[in-house]
Amino acid sequence: MKIRRTIEIVPSFVLIAIFIYSLYLKAVGGSWVNLFVIGITGLSAYIPIAVFIEAIANSFRNVRPVPLRDKLFYGYMIIIWVIALVVAIGSMGQA
Structure with missing residues (x-):
């Protein structure tokens, strides 16, 4: 379980x-756009897939009540996903 969560x-x-590295490159005037897109798109696409797979695995185990470590995992992933989506939408307005 711990290894799967780490993965x-x-x-x-x-x-x-x-x-974050792409934002650093933007600040120093480097080529930052490709890394920015990789970071934001990766976070926006990877997190829902990972949460979905984890939720399916947990539903088959039928663990009730939901343990605190699961709540922390889902909370972390969903907060990061929301932040990534807000940054992506906000950066569309800056173009």
């Missing part, structure tokens, strides 16, 4: 790091 969370950290 699901690590890509989100990598995509967040790519996004």
Whole structure:
């Protein structure tokens, strides 16, 4: 269980790091657009898929009540997803 969660969370950290690095490149005048798109699109697409797969796995296990670690996992992933969507929509207005 812990290994599966780690495998699901690590890509989100990598995509967040790519996004932050693209913002750094933008600040110093480098080529930042491709990394920005990879970071935001990756977060916007990966997180719903990971949450869906995790929810399906948990529903087959039928664990009641939902443990705190599951609530923290879903909360983290959904908050990151909402932030990524807000940033993506906001950046469309800046173009």
